[in-house]
Amino acid sequence: MKVTIVGAGNVGASCADVISYRGIASEVVLLDIKEGFAEGKAMDIMQCATTTGFNTQVSGVTNDYSKTVNSDVVVITSGIPRKPGMTREELIGINAGIVKSVAENILKFSPNTIIVVVSNPMDTMTYLTLKATGLPKNRIIGMGGALDSSRFKYYLSKALNKPANDVQGMVIGGHGDTTMIPLTRLASYNGAPVANYLSQEELDKVAADTMVGGATLTGLLGTSAWYAPGASVAYLVDSILNNQNKMIACSVLLEGEYGQSDICLGVPCIIGKNGVEEIVDIKLNDAEKATFAKSADAVRAMNGDLKAVLA
Ligand SMILES: NC(=O)C1=CN([C@@H]2O[C@H](COP(=O)(O)OP(=O)(O)OC[C@H]3O[C@@H](n4cnc5c(N)ncnc54)[C@H](O)[C@@H]3O)[C@@H](O)[C@H]2O)C=CC1
Ligand SMILES: O=C([O-])CC(=O)C(=O)O
Numbered sequence: 001m002k003v004t005i006v007g008a009g010n011v012g013a014s015c016a017d018v019i020s021y022r023g024i025a026s027e028v029v030l031l032d033i034k035e036g037f038a039e040g041k042a043m044d045i046m047q048c049a050t051t052t053g054f055n056t057q058v059s060g061v062t063n064d065y066s067k068t069v070n071s072d073v074v075v076i077t078s079g080i081p082r083k084p085g086m087t088r089e090e091l092i093g094i095n096a097g098i099v100k101s102v103a104e105n106i107l108k109f110s111p112n113t114i115i116v117v118v119s120n121p122m123d124t125m126t127y128l129t130l131k132a133t134g135l136p137k138n139r140i141i142g143m144g145g146a147l148d149s150s151r152f153k154y155y156l157s158k159a160l161n162k163p164a165n166d167v168q169g170m171v172i173g174g175h176g177d178t179t180m181i182p183l184t185r186l187a188s189y190n191g192a193p194v195a196n197y198l199s200q201e202e203l204d205k206v207a208a209d210t211m212v213g214g215a216t217l218t219g220l221l222g223t224s225a226w227y228a229p230g231a232s233v234a235y236l237v238d239s240i241l242n243n244q245n246k247m248i249a250c251s252v253l254l255e256g257e258y259g260q261s262d263i264c265l266g267v268p269c270i271i272g273k274n275g276v277e278e279i280v281d282i283k284l285n286d287a288e289k290a291t292f293a294k295s296a297d298a299v300r301a302m303n304g305d306l307k308a309v310l311a
Pocket of ligand 2: 081082088120147213214215218224225229
C-alpha cells in the first residue's frame with residue numbers, strides 16, 4: 001500500500017516516521033516544495049530501517065507529483081503552522097491556496113485516492129478540499145479529533161492519576177481552541193464513568209486544558225506540535241489501509257447528521273478501506289447538542305471566507 005504525504009515538515013515527517021516504523025504501509029512518498037527537503041527527511045528516516053527494523057520504502061521528492069502516482073492515501077500537511085499567540089483560523093489566508101492546489105495536483109496522479117487533510121484551520125481546509133475536488137464524501141477525511149481525543153485522554157489520565165491507555169474518551173466538534181467539544185459525560189476509566197472519580201471542577205479543567213492543548217504546546221515550542229499530530233495521522237491511515245473499522249472522531253461532510261449540513265465537522269466515524277464507512281450517532285444530550293450547534297456556527301462562518309478561493 002502506498003501513502004503520499006504532501007508537506008515534509010514537522011507533522012508530515014513525523015507521520016512518515018510512525019507509518020514506516022509501524023509498517024503501516026509498504027511505500028511512503030514525502031513531497032515538499034522546498035528543494036531537497038523531502039529527500040533529506042526520507043533519507044534520514046530510511047537510515048532507521050536497520051536499527052528499528054522496518055521494511056517500508058520511504059522516498060522524498062521536490063514538487064514532482066508523478067512520483068505520487070496511484071497512492072492509496074494522500075495526507076496533506078503542507079502549509080504554515082501557527083506561532084504563539086495565534087489561532088489556527090489565522091492561517092486560512094495562506095493555507096487555503098496551498099491546500100487547494102495540492103489537492104488538485106494529487107488527483108491528477110491518484111484519482112482513486114483517499115485524502116486526509118491536516119493543514120489548519122483543518123475543518124475549513126477539509127471542506128475546501130471536498131468542494132475543490134468534488135470527490136465523494138467518504139474519501140475526504142479531516143484529522144483533528146484523533147489528536148484532540150488523545151490529548152483529552154492524556155489530561156484525564158493525569159487528573160485520575162491512572163494510565164492513559166485505561167482511559168476512554170472522545171472530542172468532537174471543530175478542531176479549534178473554542179470549538180472543540182471534549183465529551184466528559186461519556187468518558188470512562190475502564191468502563192466506569194470518570195465522573196465517579198473526578199469532581200465537576202476537575203472535569204471542567206480537563207476539558208479546558210484539552211481545548212487549548214495545541215495552543216499550550218505552541219507556547220512551549222514556538223511552533224505547533226508534531227509528534228502526537230503525526231502519530232494521530234498514522235493511526236487514522238492504519239485504520240484505512242488495514243480496514244480496521246476503528247471509530248475515530250474525524251471531520252467529515254455532514255448531510256443532516258448531528259443536525260448539520262454542508263459543513264465538515266468532527267464526529268465519530270467508522271474508518272475503513274473506503275475511508276468514512278459510517279457516521280455514528282453517539283446520542284448527545286440537549287446541552288451537548290447545543291454546544292455542537294455553536295461549534296458548527298463558528299466553523300461555518302470561517303468557511304464563508306473560502307468564497308474567493310473557490311470562485
Ligand atoms: N489537524 C491537526 O490536528 C494539526 C494540524 N497541523 C497543521 O499542519 C500544518 C503543517 O504543520 P507543520 O508540519 O508543523 O509545519 P511545517 O512548517 O513544519 O511544515 C509544512 C511544510 O509544508 C511545506 N509546503 C508549503 N507549501 C507547500 C506546497 N505548496 N506544496 C508542498 N509542500 C508545501 C513547507 O515547505 C513545509 O516543509 C500546519 O497548517 C499546522 O497548523 C499541525 C498539527 C496538528
Ligand atoms: O495547535 C496547532 O496549531 C496545531 C494543531 O492543530 C494541534 O496541535 O492541535
